[in-house]
Amino acid sequence: MALPLLPKLLLVVAAAAVAVAVTAHLGAVFLHVAPSNTLSRQHDETLDDYIYPEFEQNWKLFAPNPLQQNVAVHARAEIRDEDGSLRRTGWVDLTAMDAESIRGNPFPSHTNQNELRRAWDFFTGSHDDDNLPNGSRGEMSESYLKRIVMLRLGPRLGADRVTKVQLRSARSTVEPPPWSKESVNTETRYRVLPWWPVVSADIPEAAR
Structure with a gap:
């Protein structure tokens, strides 16, 4: 059955809007990962604001020394x-x-696979060894981590009762295979961050 004219127009407009959004997203990601050029340098700040932290790209899997x-x-x-x-x-x-x-x-979700991992990578890449932020991206990464923590722990503890949160990483080297002669230290090492105060803006709607 043929659709009336108005629904047809709405479908065309919706399809065009989706096409524009997808094109803009792919263009931004391409400029982010492509070698530096005149266009990417001109819009560097805008690209960073869009890409980080959700769409950041990295190539650790294909590096000479994978993680x-x-x-x-x-x-x-x-x-x-x-x-x-x-x-x-x-x-x-x-x-x-x-x-x-x-x-x-x-069919694991993208959130379970990547959200926390990429947020931590974002934090370590924008802070020095003393956990001090290197500019605005560092402050953004702290806010992003706090919101993830509140999303996970807020419903359990009562989000309005949480005054501060603290994070740490536990890092251990993967033990080499039996046939390898390599010797590594597999002891767990911790990186403990300072306590961060929690304000209402740090509590996602789903955790309230």
């Missing part, structure tokens, strides 16, 4: 009890939560 470490991200919170006293929770392994959601799932 050979297991990195887990843990978080804990300071919460205010009903009597006004403050207490701190134990560490929660956020990476293990993602792994549990992925394990045995033939």
Whole structure:
């Protein structure tokens, strides 16, 4: 059955809008990963604002020395009890939560596979060894991590009761295969971040 003229026009407009959005997205990603050129340099700040942190690209899988470490991200919170006293929770392994959601799932979500991992990479790439941010991207990465923590822990603890959050990474080198003569230190090493205060803007709608 043929559609009336108005629905046809709406479908055409919707298809055109989707096509424009997809083209703009692909163009931005291409300029981000392509070698530096006149166009990308001219719009560098705009591209960074769009790409980071959700659409950042990296090539670690194809590097001469692929990542050979297991990195887990843990978080804990300071919460205010009903009597006004403050207490701190134990560490929660956020990476293990993602792994549990992925394990045995033939169609794991992109969020479970990449959100936390890329957020941590974003943080380490925009901070120095003393956990101090290198400009506005560093501050953005802190806000992004806080929102992820609140999204995971807020519903459990009561988002309005959380006053601070703290993160740490647990990094350990993957043990070499039995046939390898390589000797590595597999001891877990921690990178502990400072406590970050939580404000209303750090609480995603889904965690309220």
